Amino acid sequence: MPARGLASLVLLAAPLVAAAATDDLTESCRRLQEGSNPYFGTRLADELRAELSSNPANPAIAAELGSELLRLGDTAEAIEHLAAAVRTLAPPAAERPTIPEWNLALAHLQRAEDLNCVHHFDTGTGSDDGTTDQAQVDRSRRSADSCILPVTSSAVHARPEHARMAGDLFLEMLEEGRPTGPWRQRARWLLNVARRLTGDFPEGVPARYRIGDDTFASPPVPGGRWRNLGPELGVDALDLAGGAIVDDFDNDGVLDLITSTWDPCGPVTAFRGNGQGGFEDVAEAWGLGGQLGGLNLLHADYNDDGRLDLLVLRGAWLLEEGRIRNSLLRNELGGDLGQFVDVSEEAGLAEPAYPTQTAAWGDYDGDGDLDLYVGNEASEAHRYPSQLFRNRGDGTFEDVAATAGVSNLRYAKGVTWGDADNDGDLDLYVSNFGANRLYLNDGGVFLDVAVRTGVTEPERESFATWFFDYDNDGDLDLYVGDYRDQATEVVASFMDSDPGVGQPLLYRNDCGAEPGCGGRLRMTEVSRALGIRRPALPMGANYGDLDNDGWLDFYLGTGEPDLASLMPNVMYRFDGRRFEEVTFAGGFGHLQKGHGVAFGDLDRDGDMDLFHQLGGFYPTDTFGNALFENPGSDNAWVTLRFAGAGSAASGANRFGVGSRVALSVEGPDGKRTIHRLVGSGGSFGGNSMQLEVGLGDAVGITEIRVTWAGSGTNQIFQDVEPRAVYRVTEGAEVLERIDQAPFRLGGDG
DSSP: OOHHHHHHHHHHHGGGGSOGGGHHHHHHHHHHHHSOOTTTOOHHHHHHHHHHHHOTTOHHHHHHHHHHHHHHTOHHHHHHHHHHHHHHSOOOSOSSOOHHHHHHHHHHHHHHHIIIIISOOTTSOOOSSSOOOHHHHHHOOOOTTTTEESOOGGGSOSSOHHHHHHHHHHHHHHHTTOSOTHHHHHHHHHHHHHHHHHTOTTTTSOGGGOOOGGGGOOOOOTTOOOEEOHHHHTOOOEESSOOEEEEOSSSSSSOEEEEOOSOTTOBOEEEEEOSSSOEEEOTTTTTOTTOBOOSEEEEEOTTSSSSOEEEEEOBTTOGGGGOOOOEEEEEOTTSSSOSEEEOHHHHTOSSSOOOEEEEEEEOTTOSSSOEEEEEEBOOSSOOOOOEEEEEOSSSOEEEOHHHHTOOOOSEEEEEEEEOTTSSSSOEEEEEEESSOEEEEEETTEEEEOHHHHTOOOSOSOEEEEEEEOTTOSSSOEEEEEEOOSOHHHHHHTTTTOOOSSOOOEEEEEOOTTOGGGGGOOOEEEOTGGGTOOOOOOEEEEEEEOSSSSSSOEEEEEEOOSOTTOOOOOEEEEEOSSOEEEOTTTTTOEEOSOEEEEEEEOTTSSSSOEEEEEEOOSSTTOOEEOEEEEOOOOSOEEEEEEEEOOOGGGTOOOTTOTTOEEEEEEEETTEEEEEEEEOSOOSSBSBOOSSEEEEEETOSEEEEEEEEOTTTOOEEEEEEEOSSSEEEEETTOSSOEEEOOOOOOTTSOO
């Protein structure tokens, strides 16, 4: 059994002793693994093994079995069967390679990753028969630079044989004139990637196919390259695509890390920050071991008790098989139980279950508690409505989507709340595979104004989305990722080709700070004009301020299920005028498929660090998560923690989600105002709820103006000292300063 299959058995052990509340999740794990599911199912591989044993000379069966084993993670046996098929089947004169030879090259590349990046043995040893000695695993250490472009010397494969074979196969295809067209561009890209991984670049790539080092040049990042501390800190848990959250779940003043995986047999993971630079694995202690699967995670205080709860979203991409319930997990850390408790059924969120990976919390009705919108995946064959769960204030919810007019009935991939028209209530944007929607809130009833507002694109396929004020003018702008099938265009863009379309879209809100926008809400698409030009296939995505200059930047986790889609994740930095890609200079160009993206000040030094959940869609495509440490800058900053009065006091929700903050600062060049929206950021990854604001070269904060969501309470605090942490309590006359010492990540803890 391959090492990954062995890991699956270990993961399966936890649900066997789980509480009854998660028994159904264990059953979903079994059903999806034992069936014919195209992502996780093992039935076809079992059937093909039986066929091949009866007809061992049939290359077509061997090729199909090899492809199935590659998907499931048995790369060693996959190579054996695919190589046999390639030897027997003559390559046709076609524009694309045969499936066996293409998959054989991918199998070698995946095998190379397993032996060098996933386990990355310090000893340089390890068997090549699909098994792993446990003593070697205990001594293993993944390189922090593994699979990050440009490839550094520490990331060159210690065991290069499989990556070298993959490169040889891609080169052979190119030299023989197969493939042509888009497949030729992808083969050229993968040839260059393989040769860099083996240290055979540039000599191993003929000049006519070579992609030079200048391709991976990018403007410098203030402070320099960010270090991936995931392996060093032990938070690089191996999993598939999933969500990521950075926040303080045990209320000790230190941020923690929580991730999920869409592997139906993989549990939620949790790492508690110990305040000394280290992290402790607390998934079991916090009661999360039985929470299996989940392509995305959200966090919010739904019951107004001052503790952040969790929502696990399930079933995305799986159509009818994806009717697996979501989990609402009430945070009782520090209470009698000291764990997260699954309250999905009693809260009214368990049924009906529809496939989803996107949801958002917001107080749309202004009553002081958080409501929940869940964007479900509907199609002509599967009429799954999206759901708007109104919070009753007693721990339960009711679905009012139909009466509120937000059932959507499209294939939702991202949702976000924000007051787009500055009228004091929250509006809703839904990013779909199909035309997108902008629902304006009119007293709890919504009207889709996406067409007249100009925000339906990209109509074919879009993904993660968020509201933010990128230009600091007092209104909320809109980001939405373009997710059309364009992997070839992505790699072509690194070969001096401008595809012209397909880049993430940024809509500038032309409302200004005018309340209600004067009834003239209009948004203008400005991405290419501001320097956002490259298609990226972004899945997970979020925003933060890399260098505390007061302008918001964003990071895109890229990829698609196809194993050939190895493309760097992308970082954009905004300087107040244009966005620049700083991917490679900053050390962010990870080749692994990127999902949940979360920013937060993990070491309490005043700048935002970055946690990135990595992993693909097939069992073979696991990877360890990354934690990038911010190298810091000289810019000023302030951190604000919010304490709303709560619904019982006719106040705002406890963590101030949806509230707006304007900070007026003064520096050597005069005054400026920085605008921020309180919340977790994007729709695929959760930033810390504390508001971490870069102030640039400011020497003082002349005023902080807070407008609380829901209650509409306005507060003004004047002459605030920067480089400090404050608690903002709704109704209080002064800010409460919180004294806390920074620490070094990877320190004595």
